[in-house]
Amino acid sequence: MFESLQERLGSILNGLTGRGALSEADVSAALREVRRALLEADVALDVVRSFTDKVREKAVGAAVLKSIKPGQMVVKIVHDELVAMLGEEGVPIDLNAPAPVVLMMVGLQGSGKTTTTAKIARRLTDRQGKKVLMASLDTRRPAAQEQLRQLGEQVKVATLPVITGQSPVDIAKRSVQAARLSGHDVVILDTAGRTHIDEPLMVEMAEIKAASNPHEILLVADSLTGQDAVNLARNFDERVGITGLVLTRMDGDGRGGAALSMRAVTGKPIKLIGTGEKMDALEEFYPKRIADRILGMGDIVSLVEKAAETIDAEKAAAMAKKMQSGKFDLNDLADQLGQMQKMGGMGGIMGMMPGMGKMKDQMAAAGLDDKMFKRQLAIISSMTRAERANPDLLKHSRKKRIAAGSGTDAAEINKLLKMHRGMADMMKAMGGKGKGGGMMRGLM
Numbered sequence: 466m467f468e469s470l471q472e473r474l475g476s477i478l479n480g481l482t483g484r485g486a487l488s489e490a491d492v493s494a495a496l497r498e499v500r501r502a503l504l505e506a507d508v509a510l511d512v513v514r515s516f517t518d519k520v521r522e523k524a525v526g527a528a529v530l531k532s533i534k535p536g537q538m539v540v541k542i543v544h545d546e547l548v549a550m551l552g553e554e555g556v557p558i559d560l561n562a563p564a565p566v567v568l569m570m571v572g573l574q575g576s577g578k579t580t581t582t583a584k585i586a587r588r589l590t591d592r593q594g595k596k597v598l599m600a601s602l603d604t605r606r607p608a609a610q611e612q613l614r615q616l617g618e619q620v621k622v623a624t625l626p627v628i629t630g631q632s633p634v635d636i637a638k639r640s641v642q643a644a645r646l647s648g649h650d651v652v653i654l655d656t657a658g659r660t661h662i663d664e665p666l667m668v669e670m671a672e673i674k675a676a677s678n679p680h681e682i683l684l685v686a687d688s689l690t691g692q693d694a695v696n697l698a699r700n701f702d703e704r705v706g707i708t709g710l711v712l713t714r715m716d717g718d719g720r721g722g723a724a725l726s727m728r729a730v731t732g733k734p735i736k737l738i739g740t741g742e743k744m745d746a747l748e749e750f751y752p753k754r755i756a757d758r759i760l761g762m763g764d765i766v767s768l769v770e771k772a773a774e775t776i777d778a779e780k781a782a783a784m785a786k787k788m789q790s791g792k793f794d795l796n797d798l799a800d801q802l803g804q805m806q807k808m809g810g811m812g813g814i815m816g817m818m819p820g821m822g823k824m825k826d827q828m829a830a831a832g833l834d835d836k837m838f839k840r841q842l843a844i845i846s847s848m849t850r851a852e853r854a855n856p857d858l859l860k861h862s863r864k865k866r867i868a869a870g871s872g873t874d875a876a877e878i879n880k881l882l883k884m885h886r887g888m889a890d891m892m893k894a895m896g897g898k899g900k901g902g903g904m905m906r907g908l909m
């Protein structure tokens with residue numbers, strides 16, 4: 466399903482041939498696939514629509530970097546827009562208020578509210594040295610209060626002792642008083658959930674809010690929720706007013722759709738994500754990672770960025786000319802090898818391209834790795850100018866000198882010459898048809 470977005474976009478994008486600027490038709494073709502994929506990832510329809518509109522506006526007429534294909538440019542624009550829509554990264558929980566600072570956790574039953582309460586308490590205690598008090602306001606399920614108490618023991622954070630018969634509002638008030646008396650910096654209120662949103666739940670949340678004056682109201686939501694995520698976030702935000710989101714179960718096969726919808730609908734930051742059942746499985750939110758997950762494209766985006774940074778367009782054009790004429794000498798090979806090293810070597814380039822992981826292993830098994838590139842560069846730099854321009858000069862005695870100079874041997878020099886001959890032939894053959902433009906274009 467989602468994994469195949471890459472393939473689907475791949476075929477469309479490879480078919481795009483326009484150069485220079487992206488045309489309306491190029492962009493529309495790509496956006497149809499993006500739209501379908503976002504819907505499959507359970508991103509809400511409204512959100513998908515406003516998203517694709519924004520991308521269209523940015524993409525049509527955008528200049529295409531010389532060293533990449535138009536389709537890849539579209540992918541980058543889609544990616545950047547996703548990141549923008551997902552919002553800022555690493556927005557911390559705001560504790561900037563007089564102690565005790567009250568955090569109110571809201572959400573549906575089973576969303577991971579109690580677990581997240583304990584995870585946050587542990588984080589604030591361990592990382593920020595805060596004295597935290599947790600309280601369960603779930604009076605309908607006695608097991609909920611016991612669950613929080615046990616988690617509190619586990620993470621060594623105090624929980625408010627239970628007094629049977631107290632209402633959620635009274636427990637909230639007592640928590641704040643107790644925290645004030647015993648010098649706690651932070652109080653985390655774990656409110657009761659329901660299996661779905663209903664009026665009594667919203668009324669209860671509003672009352673708790675009024676009684677405890679929380680500085681943050683965090684909506685805890687399951688990232689596997691799908692389309693319901695939008696209603697959930699909208700309701701809680703409109704009725705109670707949330708200050709941020711925590712998305713749980715991001716370790717499952719959550720595809721990020723819920724994250725995008727909830728963020729778009731509420732405009733509130735995603736502050737943290739839950740990535741497992743253990744108490745330390747709570748992480749900061751990185752929009753770029755979620756965008757990558759939604760696109761499922763390998764890291765084409767970094768590839769495009771790196772290409773833009775490192776490849777000098779004029780140099781590439783000159784190289785293309787040389788290739789077409791078949792005049793690709795060892796100086797040019799050294800240039801290309803250097804270019805590849807700048808881009809993070811073989812591993813860097815392959816790792817960024819979808820589906821290339823296996824190929825990388827195979828190449829490594831064949832001895833084609835970065836060490837080899839370094840040795841090849843060493844060989845070439847031990848040659849004279851004349852030798853580089855005309856490899857036919859390289860007879861036995863010259864090879865011996867070069868081997869000594871580069872710390873290699875004649876066999877390795879022969880291997881390099883053979884590879885160079887192969888490349889020069891291939892480029893000559895390609896030169897007639899394609900536009901050339903460096904090894905990068907060959908790779909992509």
Ligand code: GDP
Pocket residue numbers: 572573574575576577578579580581658712713714715716717738739740741742746
């Ligand atoms: P509550 O009803 O909202 O308080 O939900 P709980 O905190 O009791 O969590 C319900 C279940 O989800 C528990 O088994 C948790 O261990 C599990 N859970 C919570 N957060 C995560 C998460 O980020 N990843 C995974 N895999 N499980 C989680």
